[in-house]
Amino acid sequence: MSSTTVESTPSPRDAESRTQRSGDGTSSGPGPTFLRVLNSEFIKFRTLLSTLILLGSTVIVMVGFGALSAWGTGQFSEAASRDPEAAARIAAQGGDLAVGVPTSGIAFAQLILGSLGVLLMSSEFTTGMARSTFAAVPKRIPAFAAKLVVVVLTSFVVTAASALAAGFVSVPILANYGLDLDLGSSQSVKMLLVNSIYVAAVAAIGMALGTLIRNSAGGIMSLVGLFFVAPIAFQLIPGDFFVEARKYLPGNTVDPLTALDHVPDTLEAWQAGLVLGAWVVIPVFLAAVLLKKRDV
């Protein structure tokens, strides 16, 4: 069916473009520098439909949840305004409810982009692509690092952009209820940046899991276990240890980082930053070491 032309003398290259070979038989020419590998990983990233679908879903979910949350917040504040007691309660929380609206879909964004992180690496192994990747870059670590950069940057940019879009959608809805959301306020900017960094961190953890487990389902399940099951399980298991340990779960670091004031029974902001950093650095480091060591 495909027209396969059989040449009697196959020419593997143009005669004129034939490169002169040095005596020891190693050809000269550009090798895999980090920027080239980064370019390659970016091509791989953008040429998969599944990647684009996941990125698109993130935007839709973030904007959708932003709009829903704006509406819900409006309804709530309207109800509260008729109930002085509730209004006082909100005021006591120092509550500017609207500021959290643009990032209200973050729990789902982290799941989607974290899974994307898992998939980008696990699919290398499940499809056999890894053999091509690491034959071209036998040192392996540059390819791993380049992929990590692509995953982290894209997750950050997509989360930030979709949170911003969610903000733009939310402002008029909130205004309907007489609520004012200033996207340029320092707290709004902080919410956007911290949440985007957080999602990028989750994506990095996902990629580390994908590298370690090399299996899409297993990697995603581990991610879900860490971010969704563990916080609930730690809450259900009685004992002070789990109450304490729960604070150190990566998913519980984002609130301390965005809180205006320190909330009791959570980590300080700087502690949360360190804990989240450790949750990224340790798995990524382990993944890199094992990737270098193991057979592909």
Place this chain on the structure above:
Amino acid sequence: MIEARGLTKVYGDKTAVAGVNFTVEAGRVTGFLGPNGAGKSTTMRMIMGLDRPTSGSVTVNGSPLTGHAAPLRDVGALLDAKAVHTSRSAYNHLLAMAATHSIPKKRVHDVIEMTGLAEVAKKKVGGFSLGMGQRLGIAAALLGDPQTVILDEPVNGLDPEGVVWVRNLVKYLASEGRTVFLSSHLMSEMAVTADHLIVIGRGRIIADAPIQEIITGKGQGRTRVRTDQPDRLMQLLAGTGVSVEVQERELLEITGLDPRQIATAALENHVMIYELTPLQASLEEAYMELTKDEVEYHSLITTGAVPVEAGGN
């Protein structure tokens, strides 16, 4: 040039490759022959730096692949036709591979054209037939215009014209002075493609010699003779080192004498011969003979390690 020294790979309690030594020279097609599970693919993956040797080493042009500044330009390999993300198009796959070495887009188009993939290049690899997958793997192997080409079972799944194409391609590559290392479990394919043969069985090198030597080395001059006086001829030829096998009433197979000696004896004694056929062992027979008891034959033209124990299954 590829050089393996004491190359060993152990998976758990199974020794896939047991301390092999061999050299693949430039300028000729070296076949790597062995039954399934003999250690061919493992050896090739170790050459490509994908599997780490348990012990020993393998180098391409003097250094392991991790030491090469531009690996794709030095070594191209088809290790597995499906070493490609199934959801990506062939063109994008090659483009991403090329990007690692700043190989121009023109070269990507060239290898697509050369391997006959032009029509399907924009389609997802997942929908490819085995044959198209092989062509894509070969395209990827040639992408960097490498000095050394490693092809693991390249004719698997190819249609007859594809088989001929690969055969011509590897010969052409070798004629340009490149190192071509080609594995197969098909002896017939090796017989028409390879110049030199490395035979592996159960992780050990059984033979490492020019292909002609392997074929003739085994078949110790058998000759098929038809005569209407078989008994008389047998008496005439009897002697030390000569053995005669009676196949049919007028058909003998004689070992230990060449056709000329048989003809001379028959002529001098007026025995009519109506067939005199020198029998050359086919590569297939030679191969069967070699692999039927790898320990017994390991000393034959071998460069492999002395087997300590017939390990594995």
